[in-house]
Amino acid sequence: MPVNETLSQYSDLSYTTAVAVYVLSMILLLVEQSFGAKGRIAAQRTRERARQLVGSGAPAEGASELPELTPPPVAEPPAPRGRAERFGRMGVALMVLGALLHLAALVLRGVATSRVPWGNMYEYIMAVCLIAVVTWLVVMRRSPVRHLTSFVLLPVVILMFIGGTMLYAVAAPVQPALQSYWLIIHVAAAIIASGVFLVPGVASIFYLIRARHDRDPAKFARFAPRLPETDVLDRIAYRTTVFAFPVFTFGVLCGAVWAEAAWGRFWGWDPKETVAFIAWVIYAAYLHSRATAGWRGSRAAWINVIGFSATVFNLFFVNLVTSGLHSYAGVS
Amino acid sequence: MTGTLAPPEPGRPYRDSGFRRVLAFARNTWRGLTSMRTALILLFLLALAALPGALLPQRILNPPKTEEYIAQHGWWGELLDRFQFFEVYGSVWFSAIYLLLMVSLVGCLVPRSADYLRSMRARPVLTPRNLARMPHHQRSVTDAGVDEVLTTARKRLRGWRVTEAEEDDGVRTISAERGYLRETGNLVFHFAMLGLIVAFALGKMFSYEGQVIVKANGAEFCNSGIYGYDSFNPGLRVDGTELNPFCIRVNGFDARFTPSGQPEHYEASIEYQSEADLETGAWRPYQLEVNSPLRTDGDRVYLLNHGFAPQFTVTYPDGTQRSKSIQWRPVDTQTYLSEGATKFDPPGVTDSEKRRQQQLAITGLFAPTAALQGKVLSSSSPELDDPGVAVDVLRGDLGIDSGRGQSIFEIDQSMVDNGRLVRIARENLEVGQSLTLDDGTQVRFDGVDRWVALQVSHDPTQGWVLGFAVAMMLGLAASLLVKRRRFWIRVTPAGSGDGPRRTVVEAGGLARTDQAGYGEEFSRMADELIRLRDTGARASDTADPGPRSPHEGKS
Ligand code: HEM
Secondary structure (H helix, E strand, O other), X not given: OOXXXXXXXXXXXXXXXXXXXXXXXXXXXXXXXOOHHHHHHHHHHXXXXXXXXXXXXXXXXXXXXXXXXXXXXXXXXXXXOOHHHHHXXXXXXXXXXXXHHHHHHHHHHHHHHOOOXXXXXXXXXXXXXXXXXXXXXXXXXXXXXXXXXXXXXXXHHHHHHHHHHOOOOOOOOOOHHHOOHHHHHXXXXXXXXXXXXXXXXXXXXXXXXXXXXXXXOOOOXXXXXXXXXHHHHHHHHHHHXXXXXXXXXXXXXXXXXXXXXHOOOOOOOOHXXXXXXHHHHXXXXXXXXXXXXXXXXXXXXXXXXXXXXXXXXXXXXXXXXXXXXXXXXXXX | OHHHOOOOOOOOOOOOXXXXXXXXXXXXXXXXXXXXXXXXXXXXXXXXXXXHHHHOOOOOOOHHHHHHHHHHOHHHHHHHHHXXXXXXXXXXXXXXHHHHHHHHHHHHHHHXXXXXXXXXXOXXXXXXXXXXXXXEEEEXXXXXXXXXXHHHHHHXXXXXXXXXXXXXXXOEEEEEEEOOXXXXXXXXXXXXXXXXXXXXXXXXXXXXXXXXXXXXXXXXXXXXXXXXXXXXXXXXXXXXXXXOOOEEEEEEEEEEEOOOOOEXXXXXXXEEEXXXXXXXXXXXXXXXXXXXXXXXXXXXXXXXXXXXXXXXXXXXXXXXXXXXXXXXXXXXXXXXXXXXXXXXXXXXXXXXXHHHHHEEXXXXXXXXXXXXXXXXXXEOOOOOOEOEEEEEEEEEOOOHHHOOOOOOOOOOHHHHHOOOEEEEEEEEEEOOOEEEOOOOOEEEEEEEEEEEEEEEEEOOOHHHHHXXXXXXXXXXXXXXXOOOEEEEEEEXXXXXXXXXXXXXXXXXXXXXXXXXXXXXXXXXXXXXXXXXXXXXXXXXXXXXXXXXXXXXXXX
């Protein structure tokens, strides 16, 4: 199947523009986040709103079944929409625009090559980042965390920059081993899981900063007060992980089925398989830690961060440094 | 599990016997091993222990690279080898961790299954006195009657497990609970994982894998014993004597490439005879492709690789001819430039001493699409367009009788080094061209056959592994995504006698799972019950703590 050069060029253009728009959006959101006193008030406001939401949530699993008393409701003053907030809203609008361009880049790649657009590392990273952005947009609708957006966009922009410069691959068909509908299913599951996992990874880092500050207010004294309460961050991390983990499990399962058909065994401790196994066990440990006395909170957050590190390690180190059967990176 | 050890019987003096101490030790070990904290630590250890397998070369995957690594790293490599860092997944320490984890898992599952069975029979807990203390709460007054509210509630709570109760003064309550699937899923998940590990381990014992190169010119291969294979990796309980008999004949091989030389499609046309066909002699056709192995009687046959076997004909001075095509191995995975050694014994020579002076070897490079730069041969494409070879012809003792094993792809270099095997010609040939040696012997490059590398795999438990894995997957999804939640409603008749009939409806909700996000569902349900001819006197505790239930003071 020949590759449509024109479409592939449009895809590249769309990609570059999406990155630029993300950077712009990041700047606007950073302005909101750090806009002196007003920014802090905005953060304070979101935090109060957050407290109400959390207050009406459930007590943690394993806690006694006696319900906790809900905190006294806080009457919310009609918030004057400051300039900082306007910047924030513009930032989010730009982020949505960036996501649309990003999606266009991915779709155009797929049309140009007449296959699913995740056949090499460049495309894979592009798709993972798109999922991360979409996940964050969803999280933002549910929790008042807009002022943290630039910190989620930062890893996305870095990944896309690395993908677009060092790992860029010309649009081309894939090798015979990848010509299978399992490419669609297995890799799609891996992409969705990895993209969603980025969000709890970032949320857990904030959790650790915030928890450190709560224990010792001198630490991160300037930054941490702008963060939401630990339980908001914990909830974001948990909910996203709980969504991504079964998807990841499904992806590994499909990978095993595919490996059985392509390589003659369903599991062979190929480096990619091994690191996927490790990441899976770490996320299982994360879920267990939340049901283990003394391991909730900061330790769980650490485990989540380690889990995401394993995911990133799997993407970069295993594809680029070790040599295994998963050598489809398309990087030369 | 802790109830099995009875305390010392009363009346009998307590003796600190050895037996007792052993029992106590066993009990403490068991308790420690099956605690959640231990499971967590074991999970970490498992992740950590698996890591060297991704960072260091592994013998099961790549033996030559492993040996090279050890050689390069001197004592450090040997130390790592001693501690099984090159066979991580079969190592004592890796096995110990996962065995402990299995024990912990069993110890955890047994009591939890018992709890589970008990809780599956239990009725939902009675409605608490003070619903306002629940995380979710709504209260309102309606002019519908008590029975009317209850009927609607029963209808709305279909699918929930429900109990009803009556309190003093005609106050009625319903307690409801749902989401039991969560625990079911969790248990299914953990049990299925146990099953998966067991099936995996059994598979390791009874499986085998063999690789063989077969020429794609109608050559046959039969799965009759390990000697038919070029390499064979048996499981611990496989001795290679009782392989499923079947045969394969490879009739052709076809590869398509993009103009840039990237492979697009591989396909071997084969015929096969499964065990039943061996008697009738029938052959069944099959197109063997990457990603679509042949499956027959529990064995699978895979197309792993392909390559070329140049055919040479040697015409000796006396006119006798010998032809051979031996597989050469690809050295460049892009262009399929290949190397190899085709070896000939002189015909009609019975004296072994004499024979060993007259053996011939043709070694060198083969290119499917020849590209010459000066005299240096390379290949410009993996496509079989313009084959060419660059060969050295050597004569002398090939060392085949030396007792040392010999690679079919190489000549024994030590024979060259000690002068018993001498190069007598070097030339580039196209198909049909030949070269003449000093004694008049002619070597002609006739053409080329293709070969395919096949792998036969046998794993009797892999279907079980798949079944358990799917069960794990479903159990996991249920266990993570289903919410266990409770809903209570208390209906209190208020307003008496001749005044308008009024009923106080109070609803409370509690999610028993972490961060479940039950709020929306609760509000929807409570609204539906309360909107019932609502008179507007309504309170929900997020908007206004408002008037408490009339029963509050009673308890
Ligand atoms: C082979 C190692 C194990 C793995 C990979 C594993 C995996 C998991 C996973 C992925 C969950 C998430 C489901 C959920 O949160 O509901 C889970 C939950 C759970 N596991 Fe395990 N498990 C293992 C061993 C154990 C052991 C040994 C125990 C007992 C000590 C145990 C007890 C539990 C419990 C109580 C939950 C429910 C926790 C909760 O509801 O948050 N697991 N396990």
